[in-house]
Amino acid sequence: MPVEHGVNAVAGPVSRRFEGKVALVAGGGRTPPEAGNGIGVGAATSMLLAREGCRVAVLDRDVDAANRTVKSIAETGGEAIAIQADVSVDADCARAIAEVQDAYGTLHALLNTLGITRSRRSVTQFVDEEWTAIMEVNVRGFMLTAKHAIPLMTEGGAIVNVSSADAVVPSHGNATFAASKGAVNSLTRHIAVREGYRGIRANAIMPGAMWTPIALTKLGTAVGADKKELPEAEREAVRRQRRQITATQTEGTAWDIAHAAAFLASDQSRWITGQVLMVDGGASVIAPWDVQNKPARTVADSTLHFVD
Ligand SMILES: NC(=O)c1ccc[n+]([C@@H]2O[C@H](COP(=O)([O-])OP(=O)(O)OC[C@H]3O[C@@H](n4cnc5c(N)ncnc54)[C@H](O)[C@@H]3O)[C@@H](O)[C@H]2O)c1
Known part of the structure; x- marks a missing residue:
């Protein structure tokens, strides 16, 4: 009988497709669940992989956050270790991979799920x-984790890089952030081409605006300004507006990205590589002149169970 993790994953039977596999999730730390501000992509991905039988190394520069994810995994019968590391530091990435090797002896999947932004500044x-801070983490960090992870993927493997819709459909967000995610897409395709002969695939996911802990600060940020937290009273209106810009009229969560990431990390996607997948509720395919014309959603969003 598979373990039902009781996390807010999409309903469905639990597969054990990651049995015997090892994954490293960079940015896998979790904010305190009691904060009630949702869950990040890395934590959701780590928990989902563990639920499906994967042994997970949860890397985060915030070791308390990494330990929180490990605790959530252990509580539901999964296996994980926490690794404190900053992905923009070469020596940290080398040590992180050594810790994975010590604990599990091998590596099958690297999931780079983190990303930072600072403000909503334009080019001018x-x-x-x-620029330096964002590029160091979002681009150099993904380069360094891959640099050290690939040699440990001796049986082949999968790399999943979390990019952003901003890479191809820029919002009024941060110019450097958009550029950094464009670079993530290019780096991913480069890895797919150069490392394919070793049985290593690389794909990226571009999330649209979704509800994660970071969203609280991003949403409250005026164009051109530094990040600040969105006042409680304004949150629901902003979230409603974000639902309305999608084709499905639903807001995404970290679980939506985690499920896509798990598929791209699994053997079920063995012939998919060098791809950049938009996961945004269809927001990016709606013609701008049509946004206001969509009929209201008629069915409940019953596929998602929130318990965090
Ligand atoms: N939230 C959104 O609406 C949204 C939209 C588009 C793209 N994205 C992208 O999705 C990904 C996940 O976003 P999220 O909102 O879940 O993030 P998050 O901020 O909730 O989680 C990121 C985690 O990464 C860790 N981290 C940050 N810098 C690090 C570093 N240098 N080394 C190690 N760990 C580090 C943080 O401590 C945190 O635990 C990011 O790449 C982000 O750019 C998010």
Whole structure:
């Protein structure tokens, strides 16, 4: 009888498709569940993989956050370890992979799920320090984790990089963030081409605006300004507006990205590589002149169970 994790995953039978596999999830830390501000992509992905039989190394620069995810996994019968590391530091990435090797001896999947942004500055508001900080983590970090992870993928493997819809459908967000995610897409395709001969696949996911802990600060940020938290009273209106811009008129969560990431990390996607998948409720395919014309959603969003 498979373990039912009771997390807010999409309903359905639990498969054990990751039995015997090892994954490293960079940015897998979890904010305190009691904060009630949702769950991040890395934590959701780690929990989902573990639920399906994977041994998971949860890497985060915030070790308390990594330990929270490990605890959530252990509580439901899964196996995981926490690794404190900053992906923008070469030595940290080398040590992280050594820790994976010590614990599990091998690696089958690397999932880079983190990303930072600082403000909603445009090109004309360019700030050097912001460019460096974002590029170091979002691009160099993904390069370094892959650099060290690939040699441990001796049986082949899968790399899943979390990019952003901003890479191809830029919002009024941060110019550097958009550029960094474009670079993530290119890096992913490069890895797919160069490492395919070793049985390594690489794909990226571009999430649209979704409800994760980081969204609380991003949503409250005016164009051109530094990030700030969105006042409680304004949250529901902003979230409603975000639902309305999707084709499905639903808001995405980290679980929507986690399920796509799990598929791309699994052997079920063995012939898919070098792809960049938009996961955004269809927001990016709606013609701008049609956004206001959509009929209201007529069915309940019954496929998602929230318990966090
Ligand atoms: N939330 C959204 O609406 C949205 C939209 C589009 C794309 N994305 C992308 O999705 C991904 C996940 O977003 P999220 O909202 O779940 O993120 P999050 O901020 O909730 O989680 C990111 C985790 O990464 C960790 N982290 C940050 N920098 C790190 C570093 N240098 N080294 C190690 N760990 C580090 C953080 O401590 C945190 O635990 C990111 O790549 C983000 O850019 C998010």
